Amino acid sequence: MKVFKELIRENEAGRPCALASIVTTNGSIPASDKAKMLVCADRTIVGTVGGGLAEGKIIEAAIKAMEDGKSEMISFNLHDNPLMDSGMVCGGSLDIFVEPFLPAVTLYMFGGGHVGLVTAELAHRVGYKVVVIDDRAEFANEKRFPFAERTLAGSWQERMEELEPNASSIIFIATRGHICDKDVLAWAVKTPASYIGMIGSKRKIRTINSKLLEAGISAEQLSRVRAPVGLDIGADNPEEIAVSVVAQMIAHVRGAEGLVGQPRTIGDLYLTANSGTEDGEELAHASA
Known part of the structure; x- marks a missing residue:
């Protein structure tokens, strides 16, 4: 079926999508009782579950499912609300199951040193696939x-030519030197990877950026790079750096803001609550 072919295509491209399937029906409905519809992240659809306002609601539910990763069963009674069907006023009822298909996140870890090792291990623990690349065999092997x-x-260069990052890929650059970082970064910004991070001091980052701009890499391409990488938690050793970097990766994948603007203490939360903001409302509900 075209729906499943498109689902596979979206998954291979690293893009989320959601499949809506009619699972139960009663009476007359404006679609086949086995109808399916694929909703892509850009709201394009393949197939139909009957059209009308009901289908519009399914598209919104599919977008939500892609965002929170949760499936949902939605019921429609077309007899009670004929505007929900495609205009044929069928008068039946149906249940539609909306299931998200989220692409696997792959971390391309450039550099298998101390930071690379603990970052890759932590990323693996949170469920990411990990590919490790290094120009030294002792730092990129199955034993390590x-x-x-x-x-x-x-x-x-040869190893990068073997890789095919997609829109759900994460690239973290922590090689053994400035020149290696520069070469990998020049490749990374030309890929569709949605997250690119590079470890290093501000001075190192400015130097590499200047050299890449001189080499023809655009400022727009470089603006995609998170550098200095990681959430600002004052990380000092490899393990702490790994926590800050993987936390930022998680925030990126989940569409969150990380630590930006977040209350840090219970006192901060109560100050926010007393200000009458939406966050305060959430606190009130939580304490009820």
């Missing part, structure tokens, strides 16, 4: 990274 999907050692 037994949890990795792949470990690639050798020339950066």
Whole structure:
């Protein structure tokens, strides 16, 4: 079926989508009782579950399912509300199951040193696939990274040519030197990866950016790079850096803001509550 072919295509491209399927019917409905509709992240659809306002509600439910990762069963009684059907005034009822299909997140870890090791391990623990790349075999092998999907050692350029990041991919650059970082970053900004992060001091980052601009990489491409990488939690050692970086990755994948503007203490929460803001309302409900 065209619906499933498109679902596979979206998944392979690293884009989320949701499948709406009619699962039960009663009486006359404006679609086949086995009808399916795929809703893509850009709201384009393949197939139909009957049209009308009901289908519009299903599209909204599908977008929500992609955002929160939760399936939902939605019931419609066309007899009670004939505007919900496609205009044929069928008068039946139906249940539609909306199921999100979220692409697997793959972390391409460039650099298998101390930071790379603990970052890759933590990313694996939160459910990401991990691919480790290093130009030194002793830092990219199955013994050092037994949890990795792949470990690639050798020339950066040759290894990068073997990779195919998609829209759900994460690239983290923590190689052993400025030149390696620069070469990998020049490749990374040309990929569809949705998250690109590079470790380093502000001075190092400015230097690499200047060299890449001189080499023809655009400022727009470089604006995609998170550098300095990670949430600002004062991380100091490799383990703390890994926590800050993976936390930022999670925030990116979940569409969250990380620590930006978030209350840090219970006192902050009560100050927010007393200000009468929406956050205060949430606190009031939580304490009820």
